[in-house]
Amino acid sequence: MSLIKLPELDGAGWTCASCDEPLVPMARELEYLDSKFTVELPTCPKCGYVLIPEEIAIGKMFRAEQLMEDK
Amino acid sequence: MEQKELRAWEARCVQEETVRCTAACPLHVDARTFCKLMAEGRMDKAWAVLAKVMPLPGVLARLCDGPCKAACVRKDAGGAVEVDGLERYCASAAKPVAPPRPLPARNKRVAVLGGHLAGLCAAWELARRGFEVTLRCVDPGGPLRDLPEAALPKGALDGEIESLARLGVTFEACAALTPALLDAELADKDAVFADGDAFPAIFDGCGLPDPLTLGTQRAGLFASAPGEPSAVLRAAAARRAANSVDRYLQGVSMVTARELEGPCATRHFTSLEGVAPVPPACPDGCPDEAAARAEAARCLQCQCLECLKGCAYLRHFKGYPKVYARQIYNNESIVRGTRTANKMINSCMICGQCEAVCPEDFSMADLCLDARRTLVARGQMPPSAHEFALRDMAFADGGRCVLARHAPGTGSSAYVFFPGCQLAASDPDGVAAAYADLRARLGDVGLMLQCCGAPAHWAARDAMADDAAAALRARWEGLGSPRIIAACPTCMQELARTLPGAEIVSHWSVLRTLGLPDGAAGGGSLAISDPCAARRAPVLRDDVRNLLSGLSVDAAEPRFTGETTPCCGFGGLLSEANPELGLAVARDRAQSMDRDWVTYCVMCRDMMARAGGRALHLYDLLFPRVEDPAGRPAPGYSERRENRVRLRERLLREVWNEAADHEAEPFEAVQAAFTEAAAQNMETRRILASDVRKVLLQAERSGKHLLRTETGRRVASFRPAVVTYWVEYEPADDGYLVHNAWSHRMRIKGGQP
Ligand SMILES: [Zn+2]
Numbered sequence: 001m002s003l004i005k006l007p008e009l010d011g012a013g014w015t016c017a018s019c020d021e022p023l024v025p026m027a028r029e030l031e032y033l034d035s036k037f038t039v040e041l042p043t044c045p046k047c048g049y050v051l052i053p054e055e056i057a058i059g060k061m062f063r064a065e066q067l068m069e070d071k
Numbered sequence: 072m073e074q075k076e077l078r079a080w081e082a083r084c085v086q087e088e089t090v091r092c093t094a095a096c097p098l099h100v101d102a103r104t105f106c107k108l109m110a111e112g113r114m115d116k117a118w119a120v121l122a123k124v125m126p127l128p129g130v131l132a133r134l135c136d137g138p139c140k141a142a143c144v145r146k147d148a149g150g151a152v153e154v155d156g157l158e159r160y161c162a163s164a165a166k167p168v169a170p171p172r173p174l175p176a177r178n179k180r181v182a183v184l185g186g187h188l189a190g191l192c193a194a195w196e197l198a199r200r201g202f203e204v205t206l207r208c209v210d211p212g213g214p215l216r217d218l219p220e221a222a223l224p225k226g227a228l229d230g231e232i233e234s235l236a237r238l239g240v241t242f243e244a245c246a247a248l249t250p251a252l253l254d255a256e257l258a259d260k261d262a263v264f265a266d267g268d269a270f271p272a273i274f275d276g277c278g279l280p281d282p283l284t285l286g287t288q289r290a291g292l293f294a295s296a297p298g299e300p301s302a303v304l305r306a307a308a309a310r311r312a313a314n315s316v317d318r319y320l321q322g323v324s325m326v327t328a329r330e331l332e333g334p335c336a337t338r339h340f341t342s343l344e345g346v347a348p349v350p351p352a353c354p355d356g357c358p359d360e361a362a363a364r365a366e367a368a369r370c371l372q373c374q375c376l377e378c379l380k381g382c383a384y385l386r387h388f389k390g391y392p393k394v395y396a397r398q399i400y401n402n403e404s405i406v407r408g409t410r411t412a413n414k415m416i417n418s419c420m421i422c423g424q425c426e427a428v429c430p431e432d433f434s435m436a437d438l439c440l441d442a443r444r445t446l447v448a449r450g451q452m453p454p455s456a457h458e459f460a461l462r463d464m465a466f467a468d469g470g471r472c473v474l475a476r477h478a479p480g481t482g483s484s485a486y487v488f489f490p491g492c493q494l495a496a497s498d499p500d501g502v503a504a505a506y507a508d509l510r511a512r513l514g515d516v517g518l519m520l521q522c523c524g525a526p527a528h529w530a531a532r533d534a535m536a537d538d539a540a541a542a543l544r545a546r547w548e549g550l551g552s553p554r555i556i557a558a559c560p561t562c563m564q565e566l567a568r569t570l571p572g573a574e575i576v577s578h579w580s581v582l583r584t585l586g587l588p589d590g591a592a593g594g595g596s597l598a599i600s601d602p603c604a605a606r607r608a609p610v611l612r613d614d615v616r617n618l619l620s621g622l623s624v625d626a627a628e629p630r631f632t633g634e635t636t637p638c639c640g641f642g643g644l645l646s647e648a649n650p651e652l653g654l655a656v657a658r659d660r661a662q663s664m665d666r667d668w669v670t671y672c673v674m675c676r677d678m679m680a681r682a683g684g685r686a687l688h689l690y691d692l693l694f695p696r697v698e699d700p701a702g703r704p705a706p707g708y709s710e711r712r713e714n715r716v717r718l719r720e721r722l723l724r725e726v727w728n729e730a731a732d733h734e735a736e737p738f739e740a741v742q743a744a745f746t747e748a749a750a751q752n753m754e755t756r757r758i759l760a761s762d763v764r765k766v767l768l769q770a771e772r773s774g775k776h777l778l779r780t781e782t783g784r785r786v787a788s789f790r791p792a793v794v795t796y797w798v799e800y801e802p803a804d805d806g807y808l809v810h811n812a813w814s815h816r817m818r819i820k821g822g823q824p
Contacts, residue, residue, distance in 0.1 A: 017778045017785065029820040033454075041819075044777075050819050051777055051786065052797060057815040058756070065816050069453030070410045 003027055004039045006060075009053065011042030019046040033068050072441070077400040080438060083431045084393035085338045086375045092154065094337035095142035097307030098131075100124055102139050102154050106370030109157055109363060118165030121158060126195035126306055127231040130188070130215065132162040133223050134302035138334065144341045145371055149348040152370045153357075160357035162227070170234040174201035179320050182256040184248055185269025186211040188302055189295040191235065192309035193264045198238040200317055205241045205260070207252065213269055248272070257291060262316045267297035268305075284325045285312040291319065307333050340430040341373040378425035378433065381631045383656045384645065385425065385435065388415045392425065392433045399442045410451065416442045417456045418652055421529055421643035422603035427634045439643070443531035454793065455816060456648040457530035459757045463708070467492035467522040468539060471733055472715040474520040475546035478510050479727050484517030484553040488578075489566070491559030492522040494690075496711035497673045499718035501690035502558075505578065506722070508588045508694070509556065513581075517550050518726075520719055523565035529644045540569035547573070556581050558690075560604035560611060560672050561642075579614040579671065582693065591693045593622025598629055598664035600679075600686070601636040602672030609633075615671050615689065622692050629664050639678035646678065650755070657682035667701045677705035707750070709760040738764040741771070742806025749809045758796060758812045765791050766798040767807055769824050784810060789824050 011023030023042035028050055030037045042051040052061065072080075092102040101120055108117035122128040137155030145152050179202050183194045186208030198204045210216070211232050215223060236242070245252060248270040256263050265273045267280075273287070273294060280287050280294045285308060287294055293315050295308040311332055318325050352365035378392060379385045388395065395415060402412035419439035426434040446452040466472065472492065477484045488509050490502045509516045521543060527536035547555070547570065555570075557563045558578040566575050582588070599619065605611050612633055619626045631637050639657050640646050646653030661668070661684025668686035670676050679686040680703065691700035706714060716733075723729040741764040745753070753763070770776045770787035777786045779799070788797045795818070799811040 013780050014786075015778045015780060016775075018775050023777070030817045031820060032817040047775070048822060049775060049777065050788075050823050052788070052795070052815060052819070054797070054799075054811065054813045057797065057813045061815045061817055065455065066453075067409065069455060070413050071408070 002038070004037055006040060006056065009040070009042055009056065011051070014042055014051055016044030016047060016049050019044050019049075021046045023051055032065055033071075035068050035071075037064075072400050072403055072445070074400070077396060080396035080433075081393050083429075083433045084375075084391060084396070085340050085431055086391045087393055088339040088375075089335075089337045090339050090373045091142040091144060091337055091341075092139035092152075092373075094335050094339070095139045097138060097301075097303050097333050098124055098310065100139075102152075103370060103372055105161075106152060106154070106157065106367040107372060109161060109367035110370065112360065112364055114161055114165040114360075117161050119168055121161065122168045123171070126192040126199075126309065127188075127234070129162060129167060129227040129231045129234075130191075130223060131302060131306055132158040133227060134188075136301055136303065138301070138303060144343065144373055145369055148343050148346045148371075149350045149369065150354075153351050153354060153366055156353060156356045157363055157367055160360075160363040164360065164363075167230060170195075170238050171199055173199050173238055176203070177201040177320070179203065179261040180205070180259075181316055182207060182260040182263045183266070184208070184253060184256065184263060184273075185213075185266030187213040187266050187269040188215060189299075189305045189309045190264070190266030190269055191232070192306040193266070193295070193312055194235055194240045195238060196310050196313035197264070197316060198235070198240050200313060202316070202320075203241075204239065205243055206235070207243050207245050207248070207256065208266075208269065209245065209247065211235075211242060253292075257289065260291075261320055262291045262293065264309075264312050264316065265292065265294040267295045268299075270294075271297045283329060284315045286315055286319075286325065293319075338431070339373065340375045340377070341371060342377060346371065375430070377428045377430065378435070381424055381428065381635060381637050383637075383659050384418050384420060384652065387418070387652055387655075392429075392435055392438070395435065396438060399438065402442070403445055412442075413446070413453055413456075414649060416446070417453070417648035418645050419643050420603065420638035420640070420645050420656070422638035423606050424603065424631070424635060424637050427606060436643070440529075440531055444533065447531050447533075452531075457526070457532075457644055458793065460526045460644050460647040461530060461532065461535065463712070464492075464522045464524075464526040464539070466712055467496075467715060468542065472520060472719055473546075474518060474719050474722065475550060476727065477517045477550060478515050481515040481517075483515060484550050485515050486513060486556050487517040487519050487547065487550055487553045489519045489523075489555050489557045489562060491557070491562040491673075492520070492715060493677075493711075494558055494673045494688075495520055495715045495718050497677050497706055497714070498688060498690055499714045499721070500696055501688070501694055502718060503722060503725075504694035504696070505558065505690060506726075509578075509581070512585050512588075516556070517553060518722070519546060519550070519555075520715070520722075521546070523559070523562040524569055525561050525565045526644060528565065528568075529642070536569075544570060560602045560608065561674075563608070563611070564604045577608075577611050577614060579611060579618055579689070583614045583617050587618070587621055588693055590695060591622060592695050593619065593624040593692045596625040596627060596666055597669040597687065598666050599626040599632070600629065600639075600660065600668050600670040600675055601632055602670060602675050603636055603638040603642050604672065606634055606636060618689065618693070619669065624669065624692070626669070627664065627666065629660075631663075639672070639675040640682075641674040641678050647757075653678070654682055657684070660684075661686070680705040707754045708757065709753070712759065712761070738768045741767045743767060743800075743809055744803065744806065745809045746811075749811050753812050756812065756814060758814055762791065762794075762796045762814075763798050763809055763812055765789055766796050766812075767800065767809075770798075773824060775824065787824075790818070795819065795823075 014023040025040045026043035028041045105120045125131045140151035143151035181202045183206045194206045277288045293312040353362040357363035398412040421436040524539040554574040640653035657678035661679040671689045676686045676688045685701040720731045766789040769789040800807045800809045
């Protein structure tokens with residue numbers, strides 16, 4: 001499975017509150033219906049908490065979901 | 072959908088049927104396209120339309136007497152389009168075109184005896200079909216040469232005789248057409264056509280040819296009957312005979328499937344509604360191009376598309392029902408790939424307007440519901456289409472909203488009031504007032520608060536609908552199966568389906584009998600919007616108009632009303648599956664009249680309010696409570712839920728003297744306030760305040776959240792079931808201030824809350 005990179009998401013400006021760690025891009029697995037993707041997402045390197053920012057959720061991610069629903 | 076079913080669906084949509092003029096034309100000239108091009112002044116293109124189907128177009132276009140005019144739809148709006156005059160003008164104004172290229176050679180030889188119009192046309196038709204044609208005649212054209220120059224210029228006739236030669240027709244002159252010549256040609260050729268006008272002697276002793284095949288008693292001899300005055304019918308006979316020669320030489324049936332030759336029937340329909348009568352521009356022939364274009368512009372360019380006129384959904388997907396049926400069929404046959412028709416299938420409002428206006432009763436509702444059922448059965452229904460609405464239905468049918476009671480102090484119910492879950496959600500005070508009025512005037516009226524099951528029906532979730540119907544039935548039977556007083560037309564429709572045998576009356580009928588409640592106030596002029604669920608309920612519609620008249624309301628009828636009323640955009644779950652289109656539908660309706668609306672379905676009211684319109688529900692007049700009810704904003708999703716819950720609690724407390732029996736869940740204790748931006752995003756993104764509270768509780772309990780360093784705001788996520796919710800917030804006095812919320816359906820693997 002190829003890694004999807006979202007260069008605009010480098011995690012800058014975000015920290016994990018409980019670990020006090022800045023978020024860094026890390027490969028994370030997403031799944032919907034019968035599809036799986038590996039996407040580089042801002043993640044806390046210590047506890048693994050992921051950020052899905054608003055613009056991704058309502059943009060690229062939403063469009064991908066809609067496409068998969070029609071597959 | 073089986074292919075057989077597709078054909079049955081397709082057959083019900085007449086949009087692609089042959090238009091009336093073309094069907095009536097013995098040669099099936101596409102007069103609609105011809106007129107369109109003429110109106111645009113594209114004479115050469117218009118001529119090409121004629122030349123494509125007419126034999127000897129330079130002759131026939133001038134001799135045609137326009138039999139299509141008897142079938143022209145414009146006939147009843149000023150008079151039929153003068154297509155024959157237009158043909159003559161076009162023949163004089165357009166550049167002549169080369170004859171069509173014949174089909175590949177068939178290696179069969181056919182003789183044509185006689186060169187009057189039918190003979191020339193038959194030679195043309197046979198040569199086009201690839202036969203080797205010999206024309207035997209005394210003088211090609213015969214009496215056509217005696218016509219005045221004004222009717223048929225000699226040059227036009229000679230030009231088409233030249234075209235015959237270019238088509239490959241061999242001319243062999245003869246001194247006379249005789250029985251001996253016929254015998255010789257029948258012996259020499261594979262088939263013979265005789266022009267009955269030029270060679271009437273062939274019928275001596277054997278009678279006229281068979282009208283269907285134009286065959287005679289001699290094998291291989293076909294003939295046109297003599298004496299036909301209409302030129303275009305003589306040409307049609309020549310074509311019929313050429314088709315017969317073709318069948319004869321192929322050895323196939325001479326008689327099957329010939330219904331479409333010559334003038335034929337059609338089911339095409341075009342409405343004259345809204346068409347202003349316009350008299351012919353040049354009834355005695357077109358003197359110049361301007362006159363010809365004006366006359367051609369009178370053509371209505373016939374289309375059916377009746378269903379599109381009142382339905383923004385049908386217009387939105389750029390097709391018409393026949394196209395949609397094909398798309399649904401194709402959608403179902405996709406194994407791997409994208410099912411592009413899903414959105415169209417899930418956007419139908421299941422309202423029945425198209426069926427009411429279609430000349431053939433095409434029902435998109437039935438088509439789309441079947442298609443949805445197939446998607447559900449195959450596990451292919453897009454989860455995001457209906458899940459939110461079905462969650463809402465489950466909530467309305469859940470313990471915090473449901474109530475089924477006899478009136479206080481009574482052990483039985485003659486009636487039960489069923490306001491419907493949306494009325495409870497939008498106007499709980501109206502429901503409370505209505506119930507109090509019914510009890511005061513009718514006595515033992517019980518109450519049922521719950522959903523009627525419409526969302527499950529629209530989502531084609533049959534199992535869910537059956538379960539909900541069974542629960543509803545049990546509650547109703549628990550009350551002794553009383554007569555149901557329903558306030559919502561959709562509930563009435565659903566209850567009639569799920570409780571066959573139940574006696575269901577509308578609240579409006581009851582009020583018509585009881586008289587207006589105390590305090591009811593009306594007056595003024597309002598546009599009335601019938602809900603789509605009242606389409607097949609004339610009594611209901613009449614009751615409402617009667618109440619309005621009792622309220623001194625002058626009710627103005629919009630263009631689409633009563634049986635043809637449109638849906639507000641909520642029906643069929645359109646506003647869930649395709650929110651933008653749902654809102655556009657509501658906006659269309661709201662803007663179609665120049666005054667405030669009154670309706671008797673609260674979803675119609677709320678949809679128009681959401682779209683920026685001003686609308687009243689009948690309860691606003693019957694039980695007035697607020698200032699300017701037409702301007703009341705439609706409550707959002709969370710507020711609707713809270714209204715249902717509070718209505719139940721209030722009625723339990725005030726009517727039955729009982730305390731709320733609900734044990735609050737921990738997330739309900741989370742104190743949250745919402746900025747306007749957050750509230751707006753939550754509404755369009757279908758995120759409930761309860762979902763946000765669940766996120767906040769999860770973050771509070773786990774101590775886990777992210778920080779936006781720039782603003783110091785917190786962001787946390789939680790996935791209670793199938794959607795992950797994100798909330799951006801900050802702590803505030805004794806709780807949280809929510810700045811934003813968003814969601815996605817994809818699951819993040821690996822421990823994300
Ligand atoms: Zn962390």
